Amino acid sequence: MLKEIEIQNFRCFEQIKISGFERVNLIGGKNNAGKTALLEAIFLNVAPEAGSLEILRELRRESSDALEAMPQRAWDNLFYALKKDRIIVIIGKEENQKSELVEISIESLNKVISIDDILGIGKRSHRQDIREIIDSLPKDKSGVSVITIKLIINEKKAVTSSLIASSSGSITTGSTSTTDQVPIIPSFIMFSGKEITEAYDRARLDDKDSEVLKAFQVLDSSIESVESFSIGEPTLYLRRKGEQRLPLSLFGDAINRVAEIILKLVNNKYKILLIDEIENGIHHTSQREFWRVLFRLAVELDTQIFATTHSLEMLQAFADVGLEPNQECSSAYFEMAKKWKTDQIIGIRRDLETLSYAIEHQEGVRGE
Numbered sequence: 001m002l003k004e005i006e007i008q009n010f011r012c013f014e015q016i017k018i019s020g021f022e023r024v025n026l027i028g029g030k031n032n033a034g035k036t037a038l039l040e041a042i043f044l045n046v047a048p049e050a051g052s053l054e055i056l057r058e059l060r061r062e063s064s065d066a067l068e069a070m071p072q073r074a075w076d077n078l079f080y081a082l083k084k085d086r087i088i089v090i091i092g093k094e095e096n097q098k099s100e101l102v103e104i105s106i107e108s109l110n111k112v113i114s115i116d117d118i119l120g121i122g123k124r125s126h127r128q129d130i131r132e133i134i135d136s137l138p139k140d141k142s143g144v145s146v147i148t149i150k151l152i153i154n155e156k157k158a159v160t161s162s163l164i165a166s167s168s169g170s171i172t173t174g175s176t177s178t179t180d181q182v183p184i185i186p187s188f189i190m191f192s193g194k195e196i197t198e199a200y201d202r203a204r205l206d207d208k209d210s211e212v213l214k215a216f217q218v219l220d221s222s223i224e225s226v227e228s229f230s231i232g233e234p235t236l237y238l239r240r241k242g243e244q245r246l247p248l249s250l251f252g253d254a255i256n257r258v259a260e261i262i263l264k265l266v267n268n269k270y271k272i273l274l275i276d277e278i279e280n281g282i283h284h285t286s287q288r289e290f291w292r293v294l295f296r297l298a299v300e301l302d303t304q305i306f307a308t309t310h311s312l313e314m315l316q317a318f319a320d321v322g323l324e325p326n327q328e329c330s331s332a333y334f335e336m337a338k339k340w341k342t343d344q345i346i347g348i349r350r351d352l353e354t355l356s357y358a359i360e361h362q363e364g365v366r367g368e
Contacts, residue, residue: 001095001304002272005045008089009080010104011037018347022330023298026278026318027308027347029336029367034345035308036187038336039274042306043184045092046270048102048151050161050172052182053078059186067165074165075106075147101152106145107162183270187277187308191260193249197234199263200226208266211297215262218289219254219282253281258290265294271303278307279314287317295321295329315365319356337367 004019012034027035040056053075057067067074076082088104150160162173191199203209209226216223222240229235236259237245248256257280265273282290298305309315315333322331333355335348350358350365358365 002042002045002092003095004093005038005042006089006091007038007041009083009086010041010078010088010090011080013037013041013345014080016345016347018334018349020332020349021304021306022332024295024305024322024329024331025307025334026315026331027306027334027336028310028315028365031310033336033338033367034347035336036276038347039184039276039306039308041090042092042272043182043274044102044104044149045090045100046272047182048100048149048159050147050149050163053104053147053149053163054170054172055182055184059184059189061189064169068167068169071165071167072145074145074170075163078104078147099154101155103150103152105148105150107148181269183264183268183272184274185260185264185276187280190256191263193236193247194234196248196256196259196263197228197230197236199267200228200236200259203263203266204228206266211266211293212259212262215258215290215293216255218293219258219286220251254283254286257281262293262297265297265301265303265305268301268303271301273303273305275305275307277309279309279311282314284311284313284317287314288321291317291321295327295331299329310366312359312366315355316359319352319359322352323356333365335365335367 001021001023003021004017005021006015006017007013008015012032016034018038027038029035043056044052056078076084078084079086079088084106088102090102090104092100092102094100145165146162147165148160148162151158164171164173200209200212203212213223213226216226216238220240223238224241225239227237227239227245229237236248238248238251238255239245248259261273261275261278279287294305297303309318318331318333321327322329331352333350333352335350336345337348338345355365357363
């Protein structure tokens, strides 16, 4: 379980260190205070491969046309104040003292294709794959940009991969994942009906589909069954008591949002889940019970949760559930704020008693 993270030269963070993470962590603060960037840094720490950088581009809805038009600027906004001559450093420390250091840097194309230990080349077939990638690039290499991500575990070199941007698009020299496989849920992108249905079927194979129904019933107690059908486009159907089945898409944003969160949680291979703006679509009367579901599943599935919020009601619900008697799940709140003298972002840890007291007395708890 991640207990501490240190970030340098990434997004809005020149340098920040946050300690004291628990099983479930809620992150608040003003707009542009680094909440989403913190989730992205944690994501890169648990999935340190070049393909993860491409996924972040997709989740931020960055245009592929812009990348092809200006490949030399493809990675600029990953770096603090666009300082891409400096290395991005992300250091994660776990409760067992294991340390994972991720370094992200802009490399020259010649350096990337000539040094085997940078590429992680081992097999002849992989070497040939890289040669074919390089041969497919435009002859004019001046418009080519290469970003490399390197993972070092306990000060021992581990894995390195690169992402190449050119006028033909982007190519990764390492393994790739798709957005439905990664443990991050953005605030505004929804799964397609097909993706949700496939995720539900994976949960059903592991006998975890009942958790999806329980979560739906938090929002609507009349829902009595969930079924997947693949007549044409794979679709998830829900049935209320005394009613006909209806497709999930007709049940509103909250049900769809909860479906994404629970399915990501039960199908998770990373043992970590990152949720941006967790309150989206969920009515305040359902928030406490929803947190109870998440707290329970985090313990049962041995998964760590990080979520961001703007909502004071969601903060209050989080504190209330975390302080309930016999609560087995550890939790903490982190307030992202800026130092007024230096404008540097800091993360302030609040235990739940302090958070609840501050909310009750109308003190600022969201970077005010």
